[in-house]
Amino acid sequence: MSVANVLLVDDERDFVSAMTKRLTKRDLEVSQAYNGPEALETLSKNDSIEVVILDVKMPGMDGIETLREIKRQYPLIEVVMLTGHGTIESAIEGMKLGAFDYLMKPCDMEDLLGKVGEAAEKRRKHQSKIIEAHTREIIQRRGY
Amino acid sequence: MKSLFRRSDGPVLQENQNYYRVLNRKMVTLMIVVSLLPLIVVSTIVGYQFHASYQEKIHAHLEELIQKHTQNIDNFLHEKLNDIRVLANSYGLAELTDEAFFQHLLTVLQKEHGGVFVDMGIVHQSGRQVAYAGVFRLEGADYSNAEWFKVAMEAQYYISDVFLGLRGFPHFIVAVKRVWQGEVYIVRATIDFVAFNSLVEHIQIGRTGSAFIMNREGKFQTRPKTGVKVSNETFAAQIARMSSRSAVSQGQTKAPILVRHDAPPLALRSRATIQNAVNISEIMDEENRKQICVMTPLKDGEWILFFLQEKADAFSQYYRTLNVALILLLIGAIGIVVTAFAVSRLLVSRIARADAEKKVMNQQIIETGKLASLGELAAGIAHEINNPVAIMVEEAGWIGDLLEGESFKDPDNYAECQRALKQIQTQGGRCKQITHKLLSFARKTDPSAVDVELNDLVREVVSLSEQRAKYSNVQMETDLAPDLPPIRLSPSEMQQVLLNLINNAIDAMGKEGGRLSVADWMEDGYLVIEVSDTGPGIPEANLPRIFDPFFTTKPVGEGTGLGLSICYGIIKKMNGEFRVKSAIGQGTTFQIWIPLAGQKSRPGAQDETESKKEIQL
Numbered sequence A: 001m002s003v004a005n006v007l008l009v010d011d012e013r014d015f016v017s018a019m020t021k022r023l024t025k026r027d028l029e030v031s032q033a034y035n036g037p038e039a040l041e042t043l044s045k046n047d048s049i050e051v052v053i054l055d056v057k058m059p060g061m062d063g064i065e066t067l068r069e070i071k072r073q074y075p076l077i078e079v080v081m082l083t084g085h086g087t088i089e090s091a092i093e094g095m096k097l098g099a100f101d102y103l104m105k106p107c108d109m110e111d112l113l114g115k116v117g118e119a120a121e122k123r124r125k126h127q128s129k130i131i132e133a134h135t136r137e138i139i140q141r142r143g144y
Numbered sequence B: 001m002k003s004l005f006r007r008s009d010g011p012v013l014q015e016n017q018n019y020y021r022v023l024n025r026k027m028v029t030l031m032i033v034v035s036l037l038p039l040i041v042v043s044t045i046v047g048y049q050f051h052a053s054y055q056e057k058i059h060a061h062l063e064e065l066i067q068k069h070t071q072n073i074d075n076f077l078h079e080k081l082n083d084i085r086v087l088a089n090s091y092g093l094a095e096l097t098d099e100a101f102f103q104h105l106l107t108v109l110q111k112e113h114g115g116v117f118v119d120m121g122i123v124h125q126s127g128r129q130v131a132y133a134g135v136f137r138l139e140g141a142d143y144s145n146a147e148w149f150k151v152a153m154e155a156q157y158y159i160s161d162v163f164l165g166l167r168g169f170p171h172f173i174v175a176v177k178r179v180w181q182g183e184v185y186i187v188r189a190t191i192d193f194v195a196f197n198s199l200v201e202h203i204q205i206g207r208t209g210s211a212f213i214m215n216r217e218g219k220f221q222t223r224p225k226t227g228v229k230v231s232n233e234t235f236a237a238q239i240a241r242m243s244s245r246s247a248v249s250q251g252q253t254k255a256p257i258l259v260r261h262d263a264p265p266l267a268l269r270s271r272a273t274i275q276n277a278v279n280i281s282e283i284m285d286e287e288n289r290k291q292i293c294v295m296t297p298l299k300d301g302e303w304i305l306f307f308l309q310e311k312a313d314a315f316s317q318y319y320r321t322l323n324v325a326l327i328l329l330l331i332g333a334i335g336i337v338v339t340a341f342a343v344s345r346l347l348v349s350r351i352a353r354a355d356a357e358k359k360v361m362n363q364q365i366i367e368t369g370k371l372a373s374l375g376e377l378a379a380g381i382a383h384e385i386n387n388p389v390a391i392m393v394e395e396a397g398w399i400g401d402l403l404e405g406e407s408f409k410d411p412d413n414y415a416e417c418q419r420a421l422k423q424i425q426t427q428g429g430r431c432k433q434i435t436h437k438l439l440s441f442a443r444k445t446d447p448s449a450v451d452v453e454l455n456d457l458v459r460e461v462v463s464l465s466e467q468r469a470k471y472s473n474v475q476m477e478t479d480l481a482p483d484l485p486p487i488r489l490s491p492s493e494m495q496q497v498l499l500n501l502i503n504n505a506i507d508a509m510g511k512e513g514g515r516l517s518v519a520d521w522m523e524d525g526y527l528v529i530e531v532s533d534t535g536p537g538i539p540e541a542n543l544p545r546i547f548d549p550f551f552t553t554k555p556v557g558e559g560t561g562l563g564l565s566i567c568y569g570i571i572k573k574m575n576g577e578f579r580v581k582s583a584i585g586q587g588t589t590f591q592i593w594i595p596l597a598g599q600k601s602r603p604g605a606q607d608e609t610e611s612k613k614e615i616q617l
Helices: A013-025 A036-045 A063-073 A085-096 A109-143 B010-090 B093-097 B099-113 B147-154 B193-201 B232-250 B271-277 B316-403 B405-409 B411-442 B454-471 B491-512 B563-573
Strands: A004-009 A028-033 A051-055 A078-083 A101-104 B117-124 B129-133 B157-159 B171-180 B183-192 B209-215 B279-284 B290-298 B303-310 B450-452 B474-480 B487-489 B514-523 B526-533 B577-583 B587-595 B612-615
Touching (some): A004 A013, A004 A109, A013 A028, A013 B411, A036 A063, A051 A063, A063 A078, A063 A085, A078 A085, A085 A101, A101 A109, B010 B099, B010 B117, B010 B157, B010 B171, B010 B183, B010 B193, B010 B209, B010 B290, B093 B099, B093 B117, B093 B129, B099 B117, B147 B157, B147 B171, B171 B193, B183 B193, B316 B411, B316 B491, B316 B563, B450 B454, B454 B491, B454 B514, B454 B526, B474 B491, B487 B491, B491 B514, B491 B526, B491 B563, B491 B587, B563 B577
Parallel strands (some): A004 A028, A004 A051, A051 A078, B474 B514
Antiparallel strands (some): B117 B129, B171 B183, B209 B303, B279 B290, B290 B303, B450 B487, B526 B587, B577 B587
């Protein structure tokens, strides 16, 4: 199993491709999307994605809106925001909307891996808790 | 606001100096007119009044004088005639023809009157002098052909004109007709001319005022003291004028010269009668000097007492006062003029300094406005730079990844390294472009005009704004006319205007985004740049105020309200104008019209206070 299954969302194709190569080399499962709607579409097709790395500033549907939509549809998926200097405010807004954390672009690979790892960890913990809860429920229902 | 940018610098410096010169001239003229006019009006009125009252005073004085003397002369003649009358009535012919007694009477009269009577005689109706007393030994003289005798025979009493007569001395005769033993006799006395003359000569005023008596024919009855330089015609005209006047005033036809038969001669006239008869006029003498001429009839209008005085002499005191007043007026006027010049020069120099300070301030406002629009750009720019930097960092990291361990030898990895390096180079170039664009704008605004390709300028600004537009979901399009001639303007200022309009348009469209189009073309000798958006439009109520400084609809802290007012100033400086079309819900279109040729030649452009605002609802 890979370190994490991530979806990388950024409007800069070159950035996405370089990043994908680096993350793949570090044993991450990487999907790509170049804007908000695309990201949502990918999520709907691929339910194994655990963490979304999301650029805040994007033309069209921007990062905050995309985040809101992701959180609405997939509350368990963790989102790490990437932001420029001028958009710290939106990153903070993103945190309020339920983003896991944020990183300043350009970011250090180790930091990114750390955050993504933590996010994936959290997501998996959540996931297992839910499974546990489900299991308990089934046991309780059946085994009474 | 509009006046804030009324004048631009550089090429209009000459114009400015001209402007200040005109301002100076206007102020000086105004001040001089406003202060001198009342002064002149008041002095004219006062001067005129003073002149009138002074003239009245002089005339009254002369009249008074003449009246008094007229009365004196009247008295004199009356007295002399009465003396003779008394004489003729008191004694009989026999007594009077007694030479010794007659001589005695003359001596008594001479004693009484100080030698006024020169001699006396009794003339028979035949003209023969039957008795004589005096120094001339004229007994038996024949007066039958003498003019005075003829006249005296017809009248009861008679006073003759001055004539030389038989003795060759100027004298005149006082005669009384008397009938003795059925025959007519005339008792006559000769009045000394010198004595009579002195009576008149006494009337002297000032340097040139003198009096004399003339008869109606214009013959002098007394000697004028100073030479009279008035032509005979003038006198004749004056005499004619007076007699016609007195004729009218007394309701008589021209009075007969001769003495009336029955009425007592030379009835002593009342003061009022004399006053009525006094006539004051001004005549020109032969040397073209004005003379005051006072006339009054004497001896039942046969004689006229003249008084002449040069006007300059009579009014000498007035003229002296007038001169002093004029000098004071002149000094005052000079003072006013000097003050007007000094004050207006001071004021104009102050205004010029204030203008210069204002210009500096305007420049600072423009700079501030630019910084504000730059700030709006900053977020977009940061992101724009950040993206390539992020890519470079990742690519470099990727190279690092590839170089780890022995995989370096793999030819695939080698090629990948090369690709990554190339990518870093490309992205570095992107960064350079962005920073250059940014720097070209952040540079200090240079107001000096150069020939500019408008399309290049527009493209530059559009590309600078593109990133911001992209993240605001604004679609930018340009429709630039090819082959536009170069235009002379300050590129950094024009950049600022365009950037401002584009920023405003992007702000106006907000989150929803929209379409922003920038176009330019040529029309009627103007270059037109149009920035239009599909935003919410400007409410009609706000439309007239959008160019006012500090007018903003943005929340406090976000908009300075200076952007458009700065743009307005910049465009006015180029002699261009703004046109705004806005429709609620459909968007706003800003047009900048810049005259292509003779950017200074459009008259009135400088003073135009309102830009053309078209409202379309």
